[in-house]
Amino acid sequence: MSDATQIAASAPAPVATAESPQPTAVAPGTGAAAIKILARDVNVFYGDKHALKHVDLDINEHQVTALIGPSGCGKSTFLRCLNRMNDVIDGCRVVGSIKLDKADIYDTSLDVVQLRARVGMVFQKPNPFPKSIYDNVAYGPRIHGIAHNKADLDEIVHRSLERAGLIKEVHDRLDSPGTGLSGGQQQRLCIARAIAVNPEVILMDEPCSALDPIATARIEELIDELRENFTIVIVTHSMQQAARVSQRTAFFHLGDLVEVGDTEQIFTNPKDGRTQGYITGRFG
Amino acid sequence: MVDQHIVRQFDEELDELRATIAQMGGLVEQQVVDAMAAIARRDDLLARRCQEADVEIDAMEDKVEALTLRMLALRQPVALDLRAILAALKIAHNLERMGDYAKNVAKRASALAHLPEVGAVNGIVRMGRLTHGIIKDVLDAYAEPNVDKAVTAWTRDQEIDQMYNSLFRELLTYMMEDPRNITACTHLLFVAKNIERIGDHATNIAETVYFQEKGTRLQGMRPKGDRTSYAVVTPPEADEAS
Numbered sequence: 001m002s003d004a005t006q007i008a009a010s011a012p013a014p015v016a017t018a019e020s021p022q023p024t025a026v027a028p029g030t031g032a033a034a035i036k037i038l039a040r041d042v043n044v045f046y047g048d049k050h051a052l053k054h055v056d057l058d059i060n061e062h063q064v065t066a067l068i069g070p071s072g073c074g075k076s077t078f079l080r081c082l083n084r085m086n087d088v089i090d091g092c093r094v095v096g097s098i099k100l101d102k103a104d105i106y107d108t109s110l111d112v113v114q115l116r117a118r119v120g121m122v123f124q125k126p127n128p129f130p131k132s133i134y135d136n137v138a139y140g141p142r143i144h145g146i147a148h149n150k151a152d153l154d155e156i157v158h159r160s161l162e163r164a165g166l167i168k169e170v171h172d173r174l175d176s177p178g179t180g181l182s183g184g185q186q187q188r189l190c191i192a193r194a195i196a197v198n199p200e201v202i203l204m205d206e207p208c209s210a211l212d213p214i215a216t217a218r219i220e221e222l223i224d225e226l227r228e229n230f231t232i233v234i235v236t237h238s239m240q241q242a243a244r245v246s247q248r249t250a251f252f253h254l255g256d257l258v259e260v261g262d263t264e265q266i267f268t269n270p271k272d273g274r275t276q277g278y279i280t281g282r283f284g
Numbered sequence: 285m286v287d288q289h290i291v292r293q294f295d296e297e298l299d300e301l302r303a304t305i306a307q308m309g310g311l312v313e314q315q316v317v318d319a320m321a322a323i324a325r326r327d328d329l330l331a332r333r334c335q336e337a338d339v340e341i342d343a344m345e346d347k348v349e350a351l352t353l354r355m356l357a358l359r360q361p362v363a364l365d366l367r368a369i370l371a372a373l374k375i376a377h378n379l380e381r382m383g384d385y386a387k388n389v390a391k392r393a394s395a396l397a398h399l400p401e402v403g404a405v406n407g408i409v410r411m412g413r414l415t416h417g418i419i420k421d422v423l424d425a426y427a428e429p430n431v432d433k434a435v436t437a438w439t440r441d442q443e444i445d446q447m448y449n450s451l452f453r454e455l456l457t458y459m460m461e462d463p464r465n466i467t468a469c470t471h472l473l474f475v476a477k478n479i480e481r482i483g484d485h486a487t488n489i490a491e492t493v494y495f496q497e498k499g500t501r502l503q504g505m506r507p508k509g510d511r512t513s514y515a516v517v518t519p520p521e522a523d524e525a526s
Contacts, residue, residue, distance in 0.1 A: 240360060267362045269499030280365045281294070282287040 017086055027049045032226060033060035036201060038232040043094035044077050044086065051077050055096070055254045056146060059201070064223060064232045066246035066263065068239060070278065073119065073252040075235045079203050082233060083119035084112050100201070118143050120194035124206040126186030128178030128193070133170050136178040140197035156196055163229075165193035165222050184215025191222065195230070204234040208241065221246050239279055243267050294359050297424075301351050301372045302427075305379075309423040311337065312379045315386040316419060316482060320412035322393035322512040323405060324474060329398065334390035341383035348376035354382070371496035375426065378485040378492070382419070385478040385485075392471040392478075399468040404454050408475055411447040415483045418444070422489040431497045438490040438502065445510040451476045452512040473501035480510060 425434035
């Protein structure tokens with residue numbers, strides 16, 4: 001972990017808490033959805049650069065939250081805050097409060113490895129380990145000691161591949177290298193690997209940007225199925241994708257969270273002119 | 285005004301869509317004016333010209349449909365663009381219906397030109413003038429665009445309904461006075477109904493303009509004034525006899 005990572009979650013004055021009045025940027029509660037992750041006054045600095053400014057955002061349980069915005073707007077930075085991936089970046093400093101089920105994830109006593117088992121991640125480019133399909137999925141359960149025996153592990157691998165919609169295509173070649181699969185299959189393998197440790201939240205950083213439309217459609221269908229069991233946060237450059245897969249959409253611009261609301265509202269009647277400009281293709 | 289799109293062609297298409305609606309609106313407005321003039325002046329020739337104008341309006345509706353279909357498929361519009369495109373589609377449909385009603389008025393004007401004159405024509409002409417004013421206002425509200433103007437026009441539809449109510453009673457009275465009036469009065473009754481329907485479509489346009497600009501529906505119930513469905517008029521003779 002980088003020494004530069006400083007956490008001021010327990011700092012007094014500016015840190016908003018769950019009890020604080022809701023800032024205007026946060027849409028009023030959408031139905032009865034429980035809040036899984038509560039981010040308040042989150043700021044990220046890369047050296048002197050203030051990359052993310054005073055972000056307040058609720059991530060609802062069993063919903064897909066899409067983060068959209070132009071390049072460099074801070075959406076990926078925010079995503080990486082949610083499982084402390086920013087810890088590994090030199091000169092990166094996160095200030096503010098992020099709570100997963102009411103527990104501060106930047107608490108110094110918290111085990112980051114455990115956190116990342118609870119908050120899994122899928123990246124832009126499929127990145128299977130140079131191992132067999134089986135070992136890719138079994139990797140997490142093994143290091144976290146989730147499986148008690150070989151039968152357990154087999155069961156977990158099988159179920160994860162099934163949930164990721166890949167089992168039919170790979171059941172007879174689990175020993176083949178994961179890197180031999182097609183791009184879309186590799187990405188589903190990475191999703192299977194992420195869900196094998198039974199996380200609560202899955203973060204996805206442009207998971208379809210390297211895939212063709214059919215593989216993309218499969219992943220999108222999968223995302224919708226996965227939200228029954230997981231809470232999903234997805235960063236995407238495709239606004240159509242955000243519109244298709246998410247229930248809530250948050251628009252970031254120049255490090256600010258400009259607007260967050262029900263996806264339908266954001267794409268039919270956004271409140272902020274900047275959101276309107278971005279989603280309708282009017283940004284200079 | 286909102287910024288330009290990065291893809292300039294999209295702006296050009298939206299402009300073309302708006303221009304087509306404006307042009308179509310102008311044609312419908314003229315058609316309504318002509319149809320009413322044909323009634324007022326008992327002008328069969330104008331009535332026929334007015335009926336022919338409907339073809340052009342129908343063609344423009346087809347053009348709006350083709351444009352919107354193309355834009356939905358190629359631009360995948362969202363937010364205000366999506367609302368503008370849907371609004372254009374709906375308004376074109378409303379205008380086309382208004383054109384049909386105006387055409388029907390013109391047909392009846394042809395028939396009326398060959399029938400004895402009935403006194404109620406003045407009331408019809410007044411109703412037509414009021415409706416024309418509302419059409420003009422909703423089309424301006426769309427062109428500017430101006431939500432306040434749309435809302436004002438929306439509430440004025442009640443005046444048309446009230447005029448229709450009194451015309452309905454007046455025409456029934458003429459018919460009871462002299463059965464020879466029945467043919468002309470029945471035509472005028474349909475004319476009045478057509479004008480009332482034109483007014484309803486104009487208020488739909490006002491609602492669409494509101495939605496296009498605000499992204500929400502126009503709240504509250506519009507005061508509805510057409511009570512003719514429940515009207516009963518008893519002939520004076522029957523009163524005396526009883």
